[in-house]
Amino acid sequence: MRVLIVDDEPLARLRLATLLRECEDVEVVGQVGDGDAALDALGTVHPDVLLLDINMPGINGTTVAQRLSGRTRPQVIFCTAYEAHAVHAFELGAVDYLLKPVRMERLRDALARARQRIAATPREVTSYLSGRLRGEQVRIALDEVVCLLADEKYVVVQHRGGELLLEESLRHLEEAYPDQLVRLHRNCLVPQQRLVGLKTLADGRVLARLGGSEFTPEVSRRNLPALRKLLRMG
Known part of the structure; x- marks a missing residue:
C-alpha cells in the first residue's frame, strides 16, 4: 500500500515515516508539508492512502479531504493534535482519525481499515x-x-x-x-x-x-x- 505523508512539521513527518517502516506491505511514496503540495503530488506518486494533518499553511487538511471525497484512492487518515475536527473528518469520509503522538497499534488498525475499504470498492474501468x-x-x-x-x-x-x-x-x-x-x-x-x-x-x-x-x-x-x-x- 502506497502512503503519502502530509504534515507541515518535519518531526511529525519523520515520526510517521519511522512508524510506517515497521508496517508490513507499506511503501512511503512521499512526504509533503502542506495541502497544495499534497494535491499536486497525487498525479505523480499515486498514493493509496494519505496520512493527513489538519492545521497547515495554505489549504488545510479538511479541504484536501473534501476534494478527495468519494474517491476509492487515496483514502484519508487524519493525524492531528486536535480532537475538535473528528466529527467533520468522518463526515468527509475519512478512514480514521489519529491523535498525535500517533501510536503504532492505532496506525496499523487505520491502515488495515483503509486496505479493507479499497479492496471492497470495485475498480474503475480504465478508459x-x-x-x-x-x-x-x-x-x-x-x-x-x-x-x-x-x-x-x-x-x-x-x-x-x-x-x-x-x-x-x-x-x-x-x-x-x-x-x-x-x-x-x-x-x-x-x-x-x-x-x-x-x-x-x-x-x-x-x-x-x-x-x-x-x-x-x-x-x-x-x-x-x-x-x-x-x-x-x-
Missing part, C-alpha cells in the same frame, strides 16, 4: 484514447492524461509521457467522457481528477492547477462557476 504518434496508431489511458488542447484540426493530448495527436474534436471527447472530462475554456479539456485548484492572478485571470503537472491553463469566465462548484463538491 483509453487512441491517436497517432510519429505515424503510428497508439492509445493512452485517460488516467495518464494531463489536458487536451484544440490545435486546428487536431486535438493535442498532453500526458505524463509526452504528447499525442487525436483526430476527434473536443466536443466529441467531452460528450464521450462526460463524467471524466471537464472544460476549462473552448480549447481545453482536463480530466476531473487532475483539477486540484484555481489560482486568481492580479489582473483577474484565473488559472487551473493540475495535479502532477506544472502546466496551468487559463479558465474562461463562462466555465469558472462550474469548476468552482466541482471543487467545492470534491
Whole structure:
C-alpha cells in the first residue's frame, strides 16, 4: 500500500515515516508539508492512502479531504493534535482519525481499515484514447492524461509521457467522457481528477492547477462557476 505523508512539521513527518517502516506491505511514496503540495503530488506518486494533518499553511487538511471525497484512492487518515475536527473528518469520509503522538497499534488498525475499504470498492474501468504518434496508431489511458488542447484540426493530448495527436474534436471527447472530462475554456479539456485548484492572478485571470503537472491553463469566465462548484463538491 502506497502512503503519502502530509504534515507541515518535519518531526511529525519523520515520526510517521519511522512508524510506517515497521508496517508490513507499506511503501512511503512521499512526504509533503502542506495541502497544495499534497494535491499536486497525487498525479505523480499515486498514493493509496494519505496520512493527513489538519492545521497547515495554505489549504488545510479538511479541504484536501473534501476534494478527495468519494474517491476509492487515496483514502484519508487524519493525524492531528486536535480532537475538535473528528466529527467533520468522518463526515468527509475519512478512514480514521489519529491523535498525535500517533501510536503504532492505532496506525496499523487505520491502515488495515483503509486496505479493507479499497479492496471492497470495485475498480474503475480504465478508459483509453487512441491517436497517432510519429505515424503510428497508439492509445493512452485517460488516467495518464494531463489536458487536451484544440490545435486546428487536431486535438493535442498532453500526458505524463509526452504528447499525442487525436483526430476527434473536443466536443466529441467531452460528450464521450462526460463524467471524466471537464472544460476549462473552448480549447481545453482536463480530466476531473487532475483539477486540484484555481489560482486568481492580479489582473483577474484565473488559472487551473493540475495535479502532477506544472502546466496551468487559463479558465474562461463562462466555465469558472462550474469548476468552482466541482471543487467545492470534491
